[in-house]
Amino acid sequence: MAVMPQTNVQQTSAVAYASLEDLGERQAAVRNAISSLGAACNQKIADYLGVPVNQVTGRVFELRDKGLVREAYKAVWLPTGRNVIWWETV
Template sequence: MTTNVQQTSAAAYASLEDLGERQTAVRNAISAMGAACNAKIAKYLVVPINQVTGRVFELRDKGLVKEAYKAIWPATGRTVIWWETV
């Protein structure tokens, strides 16, 4: 049986096996929330934001998360990127 899977989808799926514990937690958090900014992910996981930002960057480089949109984060009043899983 042949399936029509995009090459990028196959690569992203394969890279799921290479994720570390924190990367997996961040990806799962984004997936559970639908879309989230780094601060929201940190709050959800109850970890400092510096444990999230690098993992989001790594997940983005692996093609596992992408920018969903930009919006104001009420706590700071600044525009931030909201991420979603691919």
């Protein structure tokens, strides 16, 4: 992990920022998609990236573990009528 310079930034923010350097290509694409979309569920992210949803769900889980995304809210995904988690970047 990179050494962070001394700033007035929260420690958790500094750790999350440092972990951006450790992202794989697919993780970075998923994080950028969430950032661009505002808040998005896994299927919306997959549609945005043009990939199957199973290529997104694991990356969202990894990003959540790194503290780079968090649950924004739960809402119905209209195409399926199911209640899903909508993610946002931290």
